[in-house]
């Protein structure tokens with residue numbers, strides 16, 4: 001991915017804190033904006049893992065867990081139709097819809113080396129840590145005859161050490177993201193496997 005600096009670090013309006021959108025509306029947005037089923041699945045998987053992390057690891061209540069999930073669900077919403085303006089378009093759309101600034105900042109920080117926005121909150125740091133790894137793990141799973149069934153952390157680690165496998169996934173970003181979030185790579189891989197395998 002080429003560098004597409006968003007050129008700002010503040011997103012949304014503080015008075016919109018707590019403004020989320022119903023799940024139906026978020027899924028509707030995905031259907032409309034993202035014709036590619038595989039990309040939609042990726043976004044649903046990142047959403048599911050984000051929501052699960054918030055409630056299981058951060059002790060979040062249902063509404064906060066949905067906030068995390070929503071950011072995951074929508075983070076690549078403009079990728080397919082606006083590849084050259086990826087991230088900027090969905091950010092502007094969510095600002096127009098008066099969505100919670102935490103969600104918008106989180107989406108803006110899902111690739112600091114691409115968008116030039118530093119992850120600040122734990123939610124920001126986790127979308128950065130989960131996004132690439134989730135896609136990578138799915139790539140590992142779908143080439144196995146039994147897919148997620150019996151997929152072990154060590155197999156994912158082995159693939160990570162194979163530069164030619166899913167070469168577009170930046171191993172440096174994964175290492176940087178897990179360090180910033182202060183999470184253990186093996187544990188995060190297991191958590192992602194557990195929480196994204198049944199997403200459809």
Ligand SMILES: [Fe+2]
Pocket residue numbers: 042046075076131132
């Ligand atoms: Fe993504």
